[in-house]
Amino acid sequence: MTPNNAPTRAHKQDARAWKKFTGTKYTAALGQMMSPLAQGLLGERVSARRLIAALEEHKLIGAHGGDAILGENGYLSDSSWSFDGKTDYIQLALITDMLRMFTPNSDTSSTGVDSYSLKHTAERFLSPHCSYVTNGRLIWAAAAMGLRLAAPDGGGPNLLIGVSEREHDYVSRILGSGQIRPHADHYRPTGYERLRSTLADELITDSWVRPVPVDEPAPFHDWLIRQVNRNDVVGDLAGDYSAGVRNSDHRLARIADDLLVIFREVSPSPAVYAAGVTAIGEWIRTEPLSAPIRTELVNGDSYDHEGWGAGAGTVERYEYLCPCGDGAIIEEHDNIPGHREHDKYISCDKCGAEWRFVDGRSIRDWALEPVSAAI
Incomplete structure (x- = not known):
């Protein structure tokens, strides 16, 4: 993954602002602005000037000309920022991309995810590029992104970050040791695979656009x-x-x-x-939108047959799972001249008692319904 060979005007402006804010050298600040990991893996590159402005102007965590509201340890913390001059901006850019992975909460009644939990998720997901994340920097990146922030009842240094709780739970369980891993992916964030693979090989070949949610009928x-x-x-x-x-x-x-x-x-x-x-x-x-059951095909065979004197033909036999999974639904077709026969049957005593073929459908278009559905 490589950024443009020469720094843009925006890179240089950000480097000057970061130099002044952190007290580092301009060349070191520009090097961070140009890092491949800081060019925006799931969106536009986050501006260093935007990050700095959030600490002053944000509605909740902005100082607004007074004492700092946000520190390394979190909200209303008097812990000052500690910058190493080498990776601080890169780290914030990576945290921003990790947060972009999640769907923002659009419902203001949703509580969001505790920043301390998100910080640990960021550490596990972004390692080894970013193996330690402070609570304050997680909140800082979320504020610069424009995510909804809220102070939980009881106060403390943690804030609630307005991203999908279900998606965060999914990622946390995927990454966490000793946790029961998800067995389904309907809450996997849309940017998860893209960001995971990009961090693994540091290669970006195209820009990423968050897919428009598709409301699949269910x-x-x-x-x-x-x-x-x-x-x-x-x-x-x-x-x-x-x-x-x-x-x-x-x-x-x-x-x-x-x-x-x-x-x-x-x-x-x-x-x-x-x-x-x-x-x-x-x-x-x-229910008027209901439809009968059609189970999965597990085996199928068709072979030529020389026939019984009236000409050659084919024989077909298909085996489908029965509803309980212990037996089978058998569909057979004898396509031999003079002996054309087609049949279907439930080869399972349990399902034979509980299920029936729907009336009025062809052999090849069979479907099942519980016996109770016909009552």
Whole structure:
């Protein structure tokens, strides 16, 4: 990763401002401005003048001509800044990119993430380029970015930073030793892979633009979440499912088929599986946006057959997972002249009792629904 060969006017202006602010030499300050790691990995290069201005002008942490509000140890700290003259600006630029990785909170009712927790996440994520981050510098970078800052009840040196709590929890669990790693990626920050790979090889080939969020339809997920407060087995299942989504323990069940996939991944108890079948049956029976189940193909074969005197043909046999995962759905096609036969059947005693083929569909377009859905 290499910046422009010659410093721009903005680089030089930042270097002069950083020299004056930190007391370092101009050449050292310019060297920091030109560092490949400080050119903006997930956005525009953060201006040193903007960083300096935040300490004076920011609504919450700005001094506004008085005593400093922010120090190395955090908010309302009397700990003075300690600059080494070699990496301070680079460190702040990297912290800025790490914070850019997360989605800013747009809801003012959201509390945000504690700055002390974020500082530890920054240390783990940015190592070895930046292995120690002070609480104050994390807050400083967030303020310069324009993230929402708030002082928690009870005071103290930590502030709440307005980034997605779910995304931060995901990254913290990915990086933290001894923590249960996420089993699903729906809360992975959009810039996570880009920043991780860039820090690994220090190579930027193009600019990064935050993807526009795509609102993927999730009709079964939305329906199941609405059942959380019910006092029955479906309500209990919905509560467990909702908690699993929040904790990234499993994927979203956007359609009912996905719930069966989740079950195969987490191995639920028989009671939980039965509740899932009940929920899918109610969903299909009562919701206009519902659709029957189509399971995954696990094996398929087609071979030529010389026939029985009326000509050659082919024989096809396809095996799909059954809903519980212990058996199979079999689809067979005998395409031999004079013996054309097509069939489908459930090769699982448990699923044979709980599921049925939906009426009115062709053999190749089969789909399943719980027996309860037809009641």
